Amino acid sequence: MFTGEQLKKTKFEKIESILFALTAGGIVSVLIYNLFHFDQLNGYDGLAHHQYVQSFVNMYWPGLQAEPSASYTYEFFSPPLPYLFPATLNEICKIYLQSENIYEYCRIFYSFNNIILQSILFIFTLFLYMKIIKRLTGSSKMLNLSVLLILGIFTANYRTISMLRGETYILFLNSFLLYRMLILFQKSFKYEKIDVILCGITIGLLALSRQWAFLLFPAYFLIYFLIKNYEEKKFYFKFLFYIFSIGFFISSWFYFGLFFEYGTFTAFNKDPVPFNFSNQPLSFYLPYGDEVSMVFTKPIRPYFSNQFLPILYADLWGDYWGYFTFTAQALDLGRNQLLIGDYLARVTIISLFPTFLLLLGFKTNFKNLKLKVKSYQSYFISYLILSILVSFFGYLWFLISYPEQSGDTNKATYIIHLFHLLGLSAVYYLEKIKLTNVKIYYFWIFALSAVFVHNYKAMTSHFPMLDNLSEIVFYFS
Numbered sequence: 458m459f460t461g462e463q464l465k466k467t468k469f470e471k472i473e474s475i476l477f478a479l480t481a482g483g484i485v486s487v488l489i490y491n492l493f494h495f496d497q498l499n500g501y502d503g504l505a506h507h508q509y510v511q512s513f514v515n516m517y518w519p520g521l522q523a524e525p526s527a528s529y530t531y532e533f534f535s536p537p538l539p540y541l542f543p544a545t546l547n548e549i550c551k552i553y554l555q556s557e558n559i560y561e562y563c564r565i566f567y568s569f570n571n572i573i574l575q576s577i578l579f580i581f582t583l584f585l586y587m588k589i590i591k592r593l594t595g596s597s598k599m600l601n602l603s604v605l606l607i608l609g610i611f612t613a614n615y616r617t618i619s620m621l622r623g624e625t626y627i628l629f630l631n632s633f634l635l636y637r638m639l640i641l642f643q644k645s646f647k648y649e650k651i652d653v654i655l656c657g658i659t660i661g662l663l664a665l666s667r668q669w670a671f672l673l674f675p676a677y678f679l680i681y682f683l684i685k686n687y688e689e690k691k692f693y694f695k696f697l698f699y700i701f702s703i704g705f706f707i708s709s710w711f712y713f714g715l716f717f718e719y720g721t722f723t724a725f726n727k728d729p730v731p732f733n734f735s736n737q738p739l740s741f742y743l744p745y746g747d748e749v750s751m752v753f754t755k756p757i758r759p760y761f762s763n764q765f766l767p768i769l770y771a772d773l774w775g776d777y778w779g780y781f782t783f784t785a786q787a788l789d790l791g792r793n794q795l796l797i798g799d800y801l802a803r804v805t806i807i808s809l810f811p812t813f814l815l816l817l818g819f820k821t822n823f824k825n826l827k828l829k830v831k832s833y834q835s836y837f838i839s840y841l842i843l844s845i846l847v848s849f850f851g852y853l854w855f856l857i858s859y860p861e862q863s864g865d866t867n868k869a870t871y872i873i874h875l876f877h878l879l880g881l882s883a884v885y886y887l888e889k890i891k892l893t894n895v896k897i898y899y900f901w902i903f904a905l906s907a908v909f910v911h912n913y914k915a916m917t918s919h920f921p922m923l924d925n926l927s928e929i930v931f932y933f934s
Contacts, residue, residue, distance in 0.1 A: 469899060473602050476906055480605045483909065484583075487916045488576040491619045495918040497568040500620030500780060501868065505532040506540075507564060507621065513537070513544035525718060531726040536711055538665040539623035542574055543567040565923065568621065575618045578629040583609060585632035586881060592639055593834055594888050603887045606905040608880040610811055612804070613773050613869040615916040616781040623667035624873050630666060631673055631874055634659045635881075638677070638840070642833035646684070646692040657700040661707025668723070669871060672851040674701070676843035683831065683839055727866075729858045736860045741765050755798045756805045757783045763864035765856065772869040773876060774808035775801040775915055782919050797919070804915045810904050815876075818883030819845065834885075841882045848875040 498507060509516075512529035517537060526533035550563035586608055587601045617624050637656050641648055663670035677697060684690045715724040730736055740746070744764040751760040756771035758778055771777040779785025783797045825831070825838040852872045859866055869876070891898040 469895070473902070476902065477600055477602045477605065480602065480609065480906070480909060483913065484605065484609050485580075487615055487913070488579070488618065491615055491916075491918045492569065492572050492576065493922055494920050495572070495619040495781070496565070496920065496923055497571065497619070497621040498564070499784075499920060500616075500622065501778075501870065502532060503621065505530045506535075507568075508532070509535065509540050510543045510547055510564075510567065510621070511560075513540050514548065527719075527726075534668075534715060534724045534726060535623065536665040536667060536708070538662060539621070539626050539667070543571045543621065546570055569923075571621060572619055575625040578625050579614065579618050582629045582632045582877075585629075585636050586884070589632070589636050589639055589881065590884055590888060592636075592643070593837065593885055596888070601884070601888075602902065603884045603905075606902065606909060607811065607814070607884050607887070608877060610905065610909050610912065611773060611869075611873070611876055611880070612775060612782075612912060612915045613873055613876070616776065617870045617873050619781070619918065620870070622870065624669065624870055626666035627663060627670050627673075627874050628877055630659050630663045631670070631877075634663070634673075635837075635840075639833070639837050641696065642836040645833075646689045646696065648692065648696045653696065653699045653703070656696075657703025658707065660700055660704030664704060664708035665711060669848075669852075669874065672848040673844055673874065675847045676840050679843050679847075680836060680840055683826070683836070685829070685831075725859070727859050730860065732854065732858050734857065736857050737765075738763070741856075741864075753806050754802050756801050757798050758785060759863070763862060763867070765853070765864070765867060768864050768867045769869055769872075770812070771801075771805055772867075774812075774912065775804050778865075778868060782915050782917070784919055801915060804912050807908050807911050810908055814887070814901060814905075815879045815883045818886035819879060821886050822882050838882065838885060841878050845875060845878045845882070848872060848878065 497503060500506065508530035509532050516526050516529055516533075544567075546567035547563050550566050551559060554562055554566075583604060586604045587599060590596070590601050590604060591599055617628075634656060637652060637659070641652055641656075660674070663673065681690065681693055681697065684693055712722045716722050718724075734742075741763055742765065744761065744767050748761040749764070749767060752767045752771055756767075756775050756777060761767045761771075768777055776782040783801060819842065822838045823842055825835045826842060828835050831839070849872075852875070856864075856867055861867075887898060887901055890901070
C-alpha cells in the first residue's frame with residue numbers, strides 16, 4: 458500500500474516526466490524549424506564567415522596561401538575548427554553538383570548541414586550537463602528536467618546554433634571538459650593517462666574554436682590555490698601542466714601564424730585602444746535616461762544604444778540586434794515585424810523569473826569559495842563561480858578595449874558560455890532545493906515551463922522557408 462505522501466510524490470514524478478518529454482520535444486522542434494528557416498548568410502558578419510569557408514583551402518592548405526589571410530575575409534582572426542566541416546562539404550559539393558548556380562547551391566547545402574551538426578552538438582551538450590548534474594547530486598535519474606528548462610531556455614542558444622560561428626563548439630567542448638574535470642575532482646585529483654589525453658585534446662580544440670574559450674581556462678589555475686592538501690595540490694599542478702601543454706601543442710600553430718603575419722597573437726579586425734574606463738561613456742556602465750525602460754517596452758535596436766547590461770539582457774532573452782526574430786536587416790522578409798517589438802518586450806519581462814534564479818544560484822553557490830574543507834562538489838561549483846567572474850570581467854575588458862559607439866560588439870552569442878555556466882550553477886541550486894523543499898522546486902519548474910512556452914516564438918527564426926533547399930537536399934539524397 459502507498460501512503461498519501463508516496464502517492465503525491467509518484468504523481469509529481471509522472472508530471473515531471475511528461476514535462477521533460479514536452480520540453481525536449483519543444484527544443485527539438487525549435488531546432489528543426491530553424492533548420493529550414495534560417496540562412497547562415499543572415500547571421501552576424503554572415504558574408505565574412507562564408508568567405509572564410511570559401512577560402513578555407515587557400516588559407517590553410519600548405520603552399521596555397523598567396524595573400525594575407527585578411528584579404529580573404531575580415532574574420533581571418535577566427536580559429537579554423539568551426540569552418541572545417543562546412544568547408545569540406547563545400548569542396549565535395551563543387552565536385553559533384555552540376556548547376557549554373559553551383560556556388561550558391563553549395564553554400565546553402567553546407568549551411569543546412571552545418572546547422573544540423575551544430576544542433577546535434579547542442580543536444581549532446583545538454584546530455585553532458587545531465588551527466589554532470591547526476592554525478593554532482595548522486596541522483597539515480599539520468600534525465601534531468603531542470604537542465605532542459607534552465608539551460609535550454611536561453612533564446613540566444615538557438616540564434617547561436619543557427620549561425621556559422623564557433624560558440625556552439627565552445628559549449629559542447631566545454632561541457633565535455635567540465636564532465637572530465639568533475640571526475641578528476643571526485644578522484645581527489647589522481648589522474649590517469651586517459652584523463653590527460655582527453656582533457657588536453659579538448660583544451661586544444663577549444664582554443665581552435667573561438668578566442669572566447671580562453672576565458673574558461675584561468676579558473677582552473679585559480680582552483681589550485683583553493684586546494685589545501687599538499688599531495689592533491691601536487692597532483693593537480695602536474696595535471697594542469699600536462700593538459701595545457703597538449704592544448705598548446707594542438708592549437709598554438711594558429712596563433713603563431715597570426716603573430717608572424719600581423720605581429721600579435723590577438724589579431725582582430727578592429728584596432729584596440731589603451732585600456733581606460735573613459736573609453737566608454739558613463740551610460741555604458743550605469744544606464745540612465747528614458748531609454749532604459751525600453752528594455753521592457755521595445756528591446757530592439759537602436760534603443761538604449763551602447764548600454765552594456767540592458768543590451769546583453771535584451772539580446773540573451775530576445776533579439777536586440779535583429780538577426781533572427783526581429784529582422785532589422787530584412788524587414789520586408791521577416792514575419793510580424795510591426796508587432797515583434799511588443800512581443801519581445803513581454804519576453805524580457807517574463808524572463809526576469811529565470812534571470813532571478815540564475816542570480817540566486819550564483820549568490821548561494823558563491824559560499825563554496827569560502828569553505829575550508831571542500832568536497833569534489835565544492836571544487837566543481839567553485840570552478841563555475843570563478844569562471845563566471847573571469848568570463849564576465851574578461852568580456853567587459855574586451856568591450857572597453859574595443860569601444861563601439863553603437864555597442865555593436867556587445868552580443869549575448871559571443872559570451873553564451875557565461876550564461877551556460879550560470880545555468881549549471883542554477884541547476885545545482887535547484888536540485889539541492891528539491892531535497893529540502895519540494896514545493897519550491899516545483900514552483901520553479903512550473904514557472905520555467907511557463908516561460909519556455911511564452912518565449913517559444915522568440916527562439917524561432919522569423920525568416921521564410923529557404924529557397925531552393927528542397928531541390929538541393931533531394932539532389933544529394
